[in-house]
Amino acid sequence: MDSSAALVIFRKALEKFVVFNEAEWIVFTQHLTFSTLKKKQYFAAYDKVCDKVAFIVTGSVRYFHIKDGQDITGYFSFENEWVSSYKSYLTNQPSLTYIQALEDTRLINISKKDMDAMLNNPLLAYKMERFGRLIAEHYLCCYEDRVASFITQSPEERYLNLLSTGREILQRMPQHYIANFLGITPVSLSRIRRRLILAK
Amino acid sequence: MDSSAALVIFRKALEKFVVFNEAEWIVFTQHLTFSTLKKKQYFAAYDKVCDKVAFIVTGSVRYFHIKDGQDITGYFSFENEWVSSYKSYLTNQPSLTYIQALEDTRLINISKKDMDAMLNNPLLAYKMERFGRLIAEHYLCCYEDRVASFITQSPEERYLNLLSTGREILQRMPQHYIANFLGITPVSLSRIRRRLILAK
DNA sequence: CCAAAACGTTAACTTAAGATAAGAATTTTT
DNA sequence: AAAAATTCTTATCTTAAGTTAACGTTTTGG
Numbered sequence: 001m002d003s004s005a006a007l008v009i010f011r012k013a014l015e016k017f018v019v020f021n022e023a024e025w026i027v028f029t030q031h032l033t034f035s036t037l038k039k040k041q042y043f044a045a046y047d048k049v050c051d052k053v054a055f056i057v058t059g060s061v062r063y064f065h066i067k068d069g070q071d072i073t074g075y076f077s078f079e080n081e082w083v084s085s086y087k088s089y090l091t092n093q094p095s096l097t098y099i100q101a102l103e104d105t106r107l108i109n110i111s112k113k114d115m116d117a118m119l120n121n122p123l124l125a126y127k128m129e130r131f132g133r134l135i136a137e138h139y140l141c142c143y144e145d146r147v148a149s150f151i152t153q154s155p156e157e158r159y160l161n162l163l164s165t166g167r168e169i170l171q172r173m174p175q176h177y178i179a180n181f182l183g184i185t186p187v188s189l190s191r192i193r194r195r196l197i198l199a200k
Numbered sequence: 201m202d203s204s205a206a207l208v209i210f211r212k213a214l215e216k217f218v219v220f221n222e223a224e225w226i227v228f229t230q231h232l233t234f235s236t237l238k239k240k241q242y243f244a245a246y247d248k249v250c251d252k253v254a255f256i257v258t259g260s261v262r263y264f265h266i267k268d269g270q271d272i273t274g275y276f277s278f279e280n281e282w283v284s285s286y287k288s289y290l291t292n293q294p295s296l297t298y299i300q301a302l303e304d305t306r307l308i309n310i311s312k313k314d315m316d317a318m319l320n321n322p323l324l325a326y327k328m329e330r331f332g333r334l335i336a337e338h339y340l341c342c343y344e345d346r347v348a349s350f351i352t353q354s355p356e357e358r359y360l361n362l363l364s365t366g367r368e369i370l371q372r373m374p375q376h377y378i379a380n381f382l383g384i385t386p387v388s389l390s391r392i393r394r395r396l397i398l399a400k
Numbered sequence: 401c402c403a404a405a406a407c408g409t410t411a412a413c414t415t416a417a418g419a420t421a422a423g424a425a426t427t428t429t430t
Numbered sequence: 431a432a433a434a435a436t437t438c439t440t441a442t443c444t445t446a447a448g449t450t451a452a453c454g455t456t457t458t459g460g
Contacts, residue, residue, distance in 0.1 A: 067352050074351045087341040096348060129329035136336035141287040143343035148296060150350040150383050151274045152267045154448095155417080174437065183350050188417055190439055354418090355447080374407065388447055390409055395446095 003034050006057045010108050013055065013080055017134040018127050027123055031114035037061075037101035043083060044099040049092055050085035051112045059105025062177065063097050073180035076102075076169055082135065083107075102172075155184045156192050203234050206257045210308050213255065213280050217334040218327050227323055231314035237261075237301035243283060244299040249292055250285035251312045259305025262377065263297050273380035276302075276369055282335065283307075302372075355384045356392050 007029065014020070020028055035054075037043060043061055044050040056079050063075040063085075074097060077083045088095035089112060118124045119132075149158050159182055162170065169178065176186035184192075207229065214220070220228055235254075237243060243261055244250040256279050263275040263285075274297060277283040288295035289312060318324045319332075349358050359382055362370065369378065376386035384392075 065348065065352050072352055074348065086337075087344045090337050090341060126326050126329065129326065129333050133329050133333035133336055136333055136340050137286075137290050140336050140340050140343065141290060143340065143347060144287045147343060147346055147350075148265065148274060150347075151380065152265050152272055176437070180351065185418060186438075187419080187440090191416080194439080376407070385448060386408075387410090387449080391446080394409080 006034065006106060006108060009057060009080070010055055014131070017138075018131040020127065024124060024127065027121070028118070031110060031118055033109045033111070033114075035107050035109055037105045037107065039101055039103050039105075041101050042098060043101065043107075044085040044088065044095045044097065046096060046098055047094045050088040050095045050099075051092075052109045053082060053084035053086075053089060053115070054107040054109045056081055056083055057106040057108060059107075060102045060172065061099050061105060062102050063099050064180075065097050071180075073177040075181065076173065076177075078168060078172075082139075086139070150183060155182055155188060156195070158182045159189065159192055160196075206234065206306060206308060207232075209257060209280070210255055214331070217338075218331040220327065224324060224327065227321070228318070231310060231318055233309045233311070233314075235307050235309055237305045237307065239301055239303050239305075241301050242298060243301065243307075244285040244288065244295045244297065246296060246298055247294045250288040250295045250299075251292075252309045253282060253284035253286075253289060253315070254307040254309045256281055256283055257306040257308060259307075260302045260372065261299050261305060262302050262373075263299050264380075265297050271380075273377040275381065276373065276377075278368060278372075282339075286339070350383060355382055355388065356395070358382045359389065359392055360396075 011020075011025070037059070043054070046066065056077055058079050060076060060078045061083050062073055063077075065072045065074060083099060085095035085097055085099060087093065092112075115128070115132075118128045149161065153161065159178075162178070162182065169181070173181075175189055179186040179189035182189065211220075211225070237259070243254065246266065256277055258279050260276060260278045261283050262273055263277075265272045265274060283299060285295035285297055285299060287293065292312075315328070315332075318328045349361065353361065359378075362378070362382065369381070373381075375389055379386040379389035382389065
Protein backbone atom coordinates (compact mmCIF):
# COMPACT_ATOMS: atom_id res chain seq x y z
CA MET A 1 0.00 0.00 0.00
CA ASP A 2 1.37 3.42 -0.93
CA SER A 3 0.83 6.77 0.74
CA SER A 4 -2.01 7.86 -1.50
CA ALA A 5 -3.96 4.70 -0.74
CA ALA A 6 -3.32 5.29 2.94
CA LEU A 7 -4.61 8.84 2.55
CA VAL A 8 -7.84 7.59 1.06
CA ILE A 9 -8.41 5.35 4.06
CA PHE A 10 -7.47 8.16 6.39
CA ARG A 11 -9.79 10.67 4.76
CA LYS A 12 -12.67 8.26 5.00
CA ALA A 13 -12.01 7.62 8.71
CA LEU A 14 -11.70 11.36 9.35
CA GLU A 15 -15.07 11.99 7.83
CA LYS A 16 -16.72 10.47 10.86
CA PHE A 17 -15.52 13.64 12.59
CA VAL A 18 -15.03 16.36 10.00
CA VAL A 19 -15.33 16.72 6.23
CA PHE A 20 -12.71 18.73 4.33
CA ASN A 21 -13.24 20.31 0.94
CA GLU A 22 -10.48 19.98 -1.66
CA ALA A 23 -8.69 23.22 -0.85
CA GLU A 24 -8.67 22.41 2.85
CA TRP A 25 -7.57 18.86 2.22
CA ILE A 26 -4.54 19.94 0.26
CA VAL A 27 -3.35 22.18 3.07
CA PHE A 28 -4.24 19.62 5.70
CA THR A 29 -2.23 16.89 4.03
CA GLN A 30 0.81 19.15 3.94
CA HIS A 31 0.83 18.92 7.72
CA LEU A 32 0.88 15.13 7.77
CA THR A 33 3.90 12.87 7.87
CA PHE A 34 4.03 9.18 7.10
CA SER A 35 6.04 6.74 9.12
CA THR A 36 6.37 3.10 9.92
CA LEU A 37 7.24 1.33 13.13
CA LYS A 38 8.86 -2.07 13.04
CA LYS A 39 7.48 -4.53 15.55
CA LYS A 40 8.62 -3.57 19.08
CA GLN A 41 9.67 -0.06 18.07
CA TYR A 42 8.38 2.69 20.34
CA PHE A 43 5.84 5.34 19.45
CA ALA A 44 6.19 6.95 22.88
CA ALA A 45 8.30 6.28 25.95
CA TYR A 46 8.25 6.97 29.65
CA ASP A 47 9.71 10.34 30.62
CA LYS A 48 9.76 11.62 27.05
CA VAL A 49 7.25 14.13 25.78
CA CYS A 50 4.98 12.64 23.15
CA ASP A 51 4.70 15.43 20.59
CA LYS A 52 2.32 13.85 18.11
CA VAL A 53 -0.89 12.00 17.52
CA ALA A 54 -1.14 9.40 14.80
CA PHE A 55 -3.66 7.45 12.82
CA ILE A 56 -2.93 3.74 12.45
CA VAL A 57 -3.28 2.75 8.81
CA THR A 58 -2.20 -0.83 9.40
CA GLY A 59 -0.83 -2.60 12.45
CA SER A 60 -1.39 -2.14 16.16
CA VAL A 61 0.23 -0.74 19.28
CA ARG A 62 0.27 -1.51 22.97
CA TYR A 63 0.31 1.02 25.80
CA PHE A 64 2.17 -0.11 28.91
CA HIS A 65 3.64 1.09 32.17
CA ILE A 66 6.72 -0.24 33.91
CA LYS A 67 6.17 -0.63 37.63
CA ASP A 68 8.69 -2.29 39.95
CA GLY A 69 10.39 -3.67 36.87
CA GLN A 70 7.13 -5.18 35.64
CA ASP A 71 5.48 -4.48 32.33
CA ILE A 72 1.79 -3.61 32.79
CA THR A 73 -0.43 -3.28 29.74
CA GLY A 74 -2.97 -0.47 29.85
CA TYR A 75 -4.47 -0.28 26.41
CA PHE A 76 -4.29 -1.24 22.76
CA SER A 77 -4.99 0.55 19.52
CA PHE A 78 -5.61 -1.06 16.18
CA GLU A 79 -5.81 -0.03 12.53
CA ASN A 80 -8.25 2.79 11.83
CA GLU A 81 -7.83 4.08 15.35
CA TRP A 82 -5.77 6.86 16.85
CA VAL A 83 -2.75 6.60 19.04
CA SER A 84 -1.04 9.06 21.33
CA SER A 85 0.10 9.49 24.88
CA TYR A 86 -2.62 12.12 24.98
CA LYS A 87 -1.93 13.78 28.29
CA SER A 88 1.71 14.17 27.37
CA TYR A 89 0.75 15.50 23.94
CA LEU A 90 -1.79 17.92 25.34
CA THR A 91 0.26 19.21 28.26
CA ASN A 92 3.82 18.84 27.00
CA GLN A 93 4.64 16.83 30.11
CA PRO A 94 6.73 13.65 29.95
CA SER A 95 4.71 10.57 29.11
CA LEU A 96 3.97 8.09 31.89
CA THR A 97 3.42 5.25 29.46
CA TYR A 98 5.32 3.47 26.78
CA ILE A 99 3.60 2.85 23.46
CA GLN A 100 5.09 0.09 21.36
CA ALA A 101 4.24 -1.44 17.99
CA LEU A 102 2.89 -4.97 18.33
CA GLU A 103 3.56 -5.63 14.66
CA ASP A 104 4.92 -3.65 11.75
CA THR A 105 2.73 -0.57 11.78
CA ARG A 106 2.04 2.21 9.27
CA LEU A 107 1.16 5.58 10.71
CA ILE A 108 -0.01 8.97 9.55
CA ASN A 109 1.32 11.49 12.04
CA ILE A 110 0.26 14.97 13.06
CA SER A 111 2.93 16.63 15.13
CA LYS A 112 1.99 19.08 17.85
CA LYS A 113 3.76 21.76 15.84
CA ASP A 114 1.68 21.01 12.75
CA MET A 115 -1.51 20.76 14.77
CA ASP A 116 -0.85 24.15 16.33
CA ALA A 117 -0.08 25.58 12.91
CA MET A 118 -3.40 24.31 11.59
CA LEU A 119 -5.25 25.62 14.64
CA ASN A 120 -3.75 29.02 13.81
CA ASN A 121 -4.38 28.86 10.08
CA PRO A 122 -7.68 30.65 9.31
CA LEU A 123 -8.39 28.23 6.48
CA LEU A 124 -8.36 25.23 8.80
CA ALA A 125 -8.77 26.56 12.33
CA TYR A 126 -12.50 26.04 12.67
CA LYS A 127 -12.52 22.49 11.37
CA MET A 128 -9.46 21.54 13.37
CA GLU A 129 -11.03 22.83 16.57
CA ARG A 130 -14.08 20.79 15.73
CA PHE A 131 -12.03 17.74 14.90
CA GLY A 132 -10.12 18.09 18.17
CA ARG A 133 -13.35 18.45 20.10
CA LEU A 134 -15.02 15.43 18.55
CA ILE A 135 -12.07 13.14 18.93
CA ALA A 136 -11.49 14.17 22.56
CA GLU A 137 -15.18 13.61 23.23
CA HIS A 138 -15.03 10.21 21.59
CA TYR A 139 -12.19 9.05 23.83
CA LEU A 140 -13.81 10.67 26.86
CA CYS A 141 -16.78 8.35 26.38
CA CYS A 142 -14.47 5.32 26.18
CA TYR A 143 -12.75 6.35 29.39
CA GLU A 144 -16.03 6.94 31.17
CA ASP A 145 -17.03 3.34 30.56
CA ARG A 146 -13.62 2.05 31.50
CA VAL A 147 -13.54 3.87 34.83
CA ALA A 148 -17.09 2.71 35.57
CA SER A 149 -15.99 -0.89 34.99
CA PHE A 150 -13.29 -0.59 37.62
CA ILE A 151 -15.66 0.97 40.13
CA THR A 152 -18.65 -1.28 39.66
CA GLN A 153 -17.37 -4.62 38.38
CA SER A 154 -15.25 -7.47 39.71
CA PRO A 155 -12.31 -8.69 37.63
CA GLU A 156 -14.41 -11.66 36.56
CA GLU A 157 -17.23 -9.41 35.43
CA ARG A 158 -14.81 -7.23 33.51
CA TYR A 159 -13.49 -10.32 31.77
CA LEU A 160 -16.97 -11.58 30.91
CA ASN A 161 -17.80 -8.15 29.60
CA LEU A 162 -14.69 -8.17 27.45
CA LEU A 163 -15.63 -11.64 26.21
CA SER A 164 -18.95 -10.32 25.00
CA THR A 165 -17.69 -7.15 23.36
CA GLY A 166 -13.96 -7.33 22.83
CA ARG A 167 -13.46 -9.85 20.06
CA GLU A 168 -10.53 -8.13 18.40
CA ILE A 169 -8.48 -7.71 21.54
CA LEU A 170 -9.21 -11.25 22.67
CA GLN A 171 -8.20 -12.83 19.42
CA ARG A 172 -5.05 -10.82 18.84
CA MET A 173 -3.55 -10.32 22.28
CA PRO A 174 -1.72 -12.70 24.59
CA GLN A 175 -3.61 -13.31 27.77
CA HIS A 176 -1.17 -11.63 30.08
CA TYR A 177 -1.69 -8.36 28.25
CA ILE A 178 -5.44 -8.78 28.64
CA ALA A 179 -5.02 -9.56 32.33
CA ASN A 180 -3.22 -6.26 32.96
CA PHE A 181 -5.77 -4.44 30.84
CA LEU A 182 -8.43 -5.82 33.22
CA GLY A 183 -6.43 -4.69 36.24
CA ILE A 184 -5.30 -8.12 37.41
CA THR A 185 -2.30 -10.46 37.09
CA PRO A 186 -1.98 -13.11 34.40
CA VAL A 187 -2.21 -15.83 37.05
CA SER A 188 -5.50 -14.41 38.26
CA LEU A 189 -6.95 -14.33 34.77
CA SER A 190 -5.94 -17.92 34.25
CA ARG A 191 -7.81 -18.85 37.40
CA ILE A 192 -10.87 -16.90 36.40
CA ARG A 193 -10.89 -18.74 33.08
CA ARG A 194 -10.58 -22.05 34.92
CA ARG A 195 -13.49 -21.17 37.20
CA LEU A 196 -15.65 -20.23 34.26
CA ILE A 197 -14.91 -23.49 32.43
CA LEU A 198 -15.72 -25.56 35.52
CA ALA A 199 -18.92 -23.64 36.21
CA LYS A 200 -20.17 -24.09 32.68
CA MET B 201 -24.98 35.77 45.74
CA ASP B 202 -27.06 36.89 42.76
CA SER B 203 -26.89 35.80 39.15
CA SER B 204 -24.63 38.60 38.03
CA ALA B 205 -22.08 37.80 40.71
CA ALA B 206 -22.27 34.17 39.65
CA LEU B 207 -21.69 35.23 36.05
CA VAL B 208 -18.53 37.08 37.02
CA ILE B 209 -17.14 33.95 38.67
CA PHE B 210 -18.22 31.89 35.69
CA ARG B 211 -16.62 34.19 33.16
CA LYS B 212 -13.38 34.14 35.03
CA ALA B 213 -13.35 30.33 35.19
CA LEU B 214 -14.21 30.12 31.50
CA GLU B 215 -11.26 32.27 30.60
CA LYS B 216 -8.95 29.39 31.36
CA PHE B 217 -10.43 27.90 28.20
CA VAL B 218 -11.73 30.70 26.00
CA VAL B 219 -12.06 34.48 26.21
CA PHE B 220 -15.23 36.14 24.91
CA ASN B 221 -15.48 39.75 23.80
CA GLU B 222 -18.49 41.76 24.94
CA ALA B 223 -20.67 41.09 21.91
CA GLU B 224 -20.01 37.37 22.14
CA TRP B 225 -20.55 37.34 25.89
CA ILE B 226 -23.98 38.89 25.56
CA VAL B 227 -25.12 36.23 23.13
CA PHE B 228 -23.41 33.49 25.09
CA THR B 229 -25.17 34.41 28.32
CA GLN B 230 -28.52 34.29 26.56
CA HIS B 231 -27.95 30.56 26.21
CA LEU B 232 -27.34 30.01 29.91
CA THR B 233 -29.88 29.11 32.55
CA PHE B 234 -29.49 29.37 36.29
CA SER B 235 -30.72 26.75 38.64
CA THR B 236 -30.29 25.43 42.14
CA LEU B 237 -30.37 21.93 43.49
CA LYS B 238 -31.40 21.31 47.05
CA LYS B 239 -29.25 18.78 48.86
CA LYS B 240 -30.02 15.25 47.57
CA GLN B 241 -31.77 16.51 44.45
CA TYR B 242 -30.66 14.87 41.23
CA PHE B 243 -28.78 16.51 38.39
CA ALA B 244 -28.89 13.30 36.34
CA ALA B 245 -30.39 9.87 36.84
CA TYR B 246 -29.92 6.33 35.59
CA ASP B 247 -31.76 5.57 32.39
CA LYS B 248 -32.56 9.21 31.67
CA VAL B 249 -30.73 11.20 29.03
CA CYS B 250 -28.65 13.97 30.57
CA ASP B 251 -29.23 16.88 28.20
CA LYS B 252 -27.01 19.50 29.77
CA VAL B 253 -23.65 20.39 31.20
CA ALA B 254 -23.36 22.75 34.12
CA PHE B 255 -20.85 24.85 35.94
CA ILE B 256 -20.96 24.60 39.73
CA VAL B 257 -21.01 28.10 41.20
CA THR B 258 -21.35 26.88 44.78
CA GLY B 259 -21.93 23.44 46.23
CA SER B 260 -20.93 19.97 45.13
CA VAL B 261 -22.28 16.83 43.53
CA ARG B 262 -21.65 13.12 43.74
CA TYR B 263 -21.73 10.69 40.82
CA PHE B 264 -22.89 7.19 41.73
CA HIS B 265 -24.05 3.91 40.27
CA ILE B 266 -26.56 1.51 41.77
CA LYS B 267 -25.39 -2.09 41.49
CA ASP B 268 -27.24 -4.99 43.14
CA GLY B 269 -29.12 -2.44 45.21
CA GLN B 270 -25.86 -0.89 46.39
CA ASP B 271 -24.86 2.72 45.95
CA ILE B 272 -21.35 3.01 44.49
CA THR B 273 -19.71 6.41 44.31
CA GLY B 274 -17.68 7.07 41.18
CA TYR B 275 -16.75 10.71 41.30
CA PHE B 276 -17.29 14.13 42.82
CA SER B 277 -17.39 17.66 41.45
CA PHE B 278 -17.01 20.82 43.46
CA GLU B 279 -17.51 24.55 42.98
CA ASN B 280 -15.73 26.01 39.97
CA GLU B 281 -15.85 22.66 38.21
CA TRP B 282 -18.11 21.20 35.59
CA VAL B 283 -20.69 18.52 35.96
CA SER B 284 -22.44 16.31 33.46
CA SER B 285 -23.11 12.71 32.66
CA TYR B 286 -20.90 13.42 29.67
CA LYS B 287 -21.36 10.29 27.65
CA SER B 288 -25.10 10.61 27.95
CA TYR B 289 -24.92 14.28 27.03
CA LEU B 290 -22.64 13.65 24.07
CA THR B 291 -24.42 10.62 22.67
CA ASN B 292 -28.03 11.21 23.75
CA GLN B 293 -28.03 7.78 25.35
CA PRO B 294 -29.53 7.16 28.80
CA SER B 295 -27.15 7.92 31.64
CA LEU B 296 -25.62 5.02 33.53
CA THR B 297 -24.93 7.12 36.60
CA TYR B 298 -26.87 9.20 39.03
CA ILE B 299 -25.58 12.63 39.88
CA GLN B 300 -26.86 14.09 43.12
CA ALA B 301 -26.26 17.32 45.01
CA LEU B 302 -24.29 16.78 48.21
CA GLU B 303 -25.37 20.16 49.52
CA ASP B 304 -27.46 23.02 48.21
CA THR B 305 -25.86 23.77 44.88
CA ARG B 306 -26.03 26.70 42.46
CA LEU B 307 -25.54 25.88 38.80
CA ILE B 308 -25.14 27.64 35.51
CA ASN B 309 -26.50 25.31 32.86
CA ILE B 310 -25.93 24.94 29.15
CA SER B 311 -28.50 22.68 27.60
CA LYS B 312 -27.61 20.49 24.65
CA LYS B 313 -30.09 22.51 22.63
CA ASP B 314 -28.40 25.77 23.52
CA MET B 315 -24.94 24.33 22.97
CA ASP B 316 -25.95 23.12 19.53
CA ALA B 317 -27.45 26.51 18.77
CA MET B 318 -24.18 28.19 19.72
CA LEU B 319 -22.16 25.71 17.69
CA ASN B 320 -24.32 26.69 14.73
CA ASN B 321 -24.24 30.42 15.37
CA PRO B 322 -21.45 31.97 13.25
CA LEU B 323 -20.76 34.55 15.94
CA LEU B 324 -19.93 31.88 18.52
CA ALA B 325 -19.23 28.69 16.60
CA TYR B 326 -15.47 28.93 16.50
CA LYS B 327 -15.03 29.73 20.17
CA MET B 328 -17.54 27.14 21.24
CA GLU B 329 -15.77 24.44 19.26
CA ARG B 330 -12.57 25.53 20.92
CA PHE B 331 -14.17 25.59 24.32
CA GLY B 332 -15.60 22.11 23.76
CA ARG B 333 -12.24 20.83 22.65
CA LEU B 334 -10.32 22.23 25.58
CA ILE B 335 -12.75 21.06 28.19
CA ALA B 336 -12.96 17.56 26.72
CA GLU B 337 -9.17 17.44 26.61
CA HIS B 338 -8.98 18.59 30.20
CA TYR B 339 -11.21 15.78 31.41
CA LEU B 340 -9.48 13.29 29.12
CA CYS B 341 -6.25 13.97 31.03
CA CYS B 342 -8.02 13.39 34.36
CA TYR B 343 -9.41 10.10 33.12
CA GLU B 344 -6.05 8.99 31.79
CA ASP B 345 -4.55 9.31 35.26
CA ARG B 346 -7.52 7.65 36.87
CA VAL B 347 -7.41 4.60 34.62
CA ALA B 348 -3.63 4.34 35.11
CA SER B 349 -4.18 4.28 38.87
CA PHE B 350 -6.49 1.27 38.59
CA ILE B 351 -4.07 -0.57 36.33
CA THR B 352 -0.84 0.11 38.15
CA GLN B 353 -1.72 0.71 41.81
CA SER B 354 -3.09 -1.30 44.71
CA PRO B 355 -6.05 0.09 46.68
CA GLU B 356 -3.65 1.10 49.43
CA GLU B 357 -1.45 2.96 46.97
CA ARG B 358 -4.46 4.69 45.50
CA TYR B 359 -5.49 5.79 48.98
CA LEU B 360 -2.02 7.07 49.81
CA ASN B 361 -1.98 8.91 46.53
CA LEU B 362 -5.33 10.48 47.35
CA LEU B 363 -4.00 11.43 50.78
CA SER B 364 -1.18 13.35 49.16
CA THR B 365 -3.17 15.11 46.47
CA GLY B 366 -6.87 14.96 47.30
CA ARG B 367 -7.29 17.26 50.23
CA GLU B 368 -10.68 18.60 49.25
CA ILE B 369 -12.29 15.23 48.67
CA LEU B 370 -10.82 13.81 51.87
CA GLN B 371 -12.02 16.64 54.04
CA ARG B 372 -15.49 16.92 52.64
CA MET B 373 -16.55 13.37 51.86
CA PRO B 374 -17.62 10.51 54.12
CA GLN B 375 -15.22 7.61 53.98
CA HIS B 376 -17.53 5.15 52.34
CA TYR B 377 -17.83 7.44 49.34
CA ILE B 378 -14.06 7.65 49.14
CA ALA B 379 -13.79 3.87 49.41
CA ASN B 380 -16.00 3.37 46.36
CA PHE B 381 -14.14 6.10 44.53
CA LEU B 382 -10.97 4.06 45.11
CA GLY B 383 -12.66 0.91 43.86
CA ILE B 384 -13.02 -0.84 47.22
CA THR B 385 -15.58 -1.33 50.00
CA PRO B 386 -15.84 0.91 53.05
CA VAL B 387 -14.76 -1.98 55.29
CA SER B 388 -11.62 -2.42 53.23
CA LEU B 389 -10.73 1.23 53.43
CA SER B 390 -11.18 1.15 57.18
CA ARG B 391 -8.71 -1.74 57.35
CA ILE B 392 -6.22 0.02 55.12
CA ARG B 393 -6.37 3.03 57.41
CA ARG B 394 -5.84 0.80 60.43
CA ARG B 395 -2.82 -0.84 58.78
CA LEU B 396 -1.31 2.52 57.97
CA ILE B 397 -1.74 3.76 61.54
CA LEU B 398 -0.14 0.62 62.98
CA ALA B 399 2.74 0.71 60.51
CA LYS B 400 3.53 4.32 61.31
C1' DC C 401 -35.30 17.50 71.54
C1' DC C 402 -35.83 12.95 70.43
C1' DA C 403 -35.95 9.12 67.17
C1' DA C 404 -34.08 7.52 63.15
C1' DA C 405 -30.68 7.23 59.96
C1' DA C 406 -26.01 7.36 58.65
C1' DC C 407 -21.18 6.61 59.69
C1' DG C 408 -16.84 4.37 60.95
C1' DT C 409 -14.67 0.59 63.07
C1' DT C 410 -14.08 -4.04 64.36
C1' DA C 411 -14.70 -9.07 64.23
C1' DA C 412 -15.41 -13.56 62.05
C1' DC C 413 -15.63 -15.95 58.09
C1' DT C 414 -15.29 -16.71 53.08
C1' DT C 415 -13.41 -15.88 48.78
C1' DA C 416 -10.21 -14.26 45.64
C1' DA C 417 -6.04 -12.04 44.36
C1' DG C 418 -0.82 -11.39 44.60
C1' DA C 419 3.83 -13.63 44.56
C1' DT C 420 6.68 -17.15 43.28
C1' DA C 421 8.07 -21.12 41.06
C1' DA C 422 7.76 -25.02 38.07
C1' DG C 423 6.68 -27.22 33.94
C1' DA C 424 4.66 -28.07 29.40
C1' DA C 425 3.53 -26.14 24.96
C1' DT C 426 4.18 -22.83 21.63
C1' DT C 427 6.55 -19.27 19.16
C1' DT C 428 10.49 -16.67 17.88
C1' DT C 429 15.15 -16.07 16.91
C1' DT C 430 19.42 -17.27 15.24
C1' DA D 431 17.04 -27.35 13.22
C1' DA D 432 18.34 -26.12 17.61
C1' DA D 433 18.26 -22.85 21.19
C1' DA D 434 16.02 -19.29 23.47
C1' DA D 435 12.22 -16.85 24.78
C1' DT D 436 7.40 -16.49 25.50
C1' DT D 437 3.05 -18.04 26.91
C1' DC D 438 -0.25 -20.31 29.75
C1' DT D 439 -1.50 -23.19 33.37
C1' DT D 440 -1.08 -25.13 37.79
C1' DA D 441 0.31 -25.48 42.66
C1' DT D 442 1.55 -23.56 47.09
C1' DC D 443 1.59 -20.07 50.22
C1' DT D 444 0.58 -15.43 51.79
C1' DT D 445 -2.01 -11.44 51.89
C1' DA D 446 -5.87 -8.72 51.21
C1' DA D 447 -10.49 -7.91 49.87
C1' DG D 448 -15.62 -9.04 50.04
C1' DT D 449 -19.64 -10.12 53.10
C1' DT D 450 -22.27 -9.80 56.98
C1' DA D 451 -23.24 -8.36 61.36
C1' DA D 452 -22.66 -5.87 65.61
C1' DC D 453 -21.74 -1.77 68.23
C1' DG D 454 -20.91 2.88 69.62
C1' DT D 455 -20.89 7.55 67.72
C1' DT D 456 -22.43 11.26 65.05
C1' DT D 457 -25.55 13.52 62.18
C1' DT D 458 -30.02 14.47 60.43
C1' DG D 459 -34.75 15.42 60.22
C1' DG D 460 -39.17 15.88 62.05
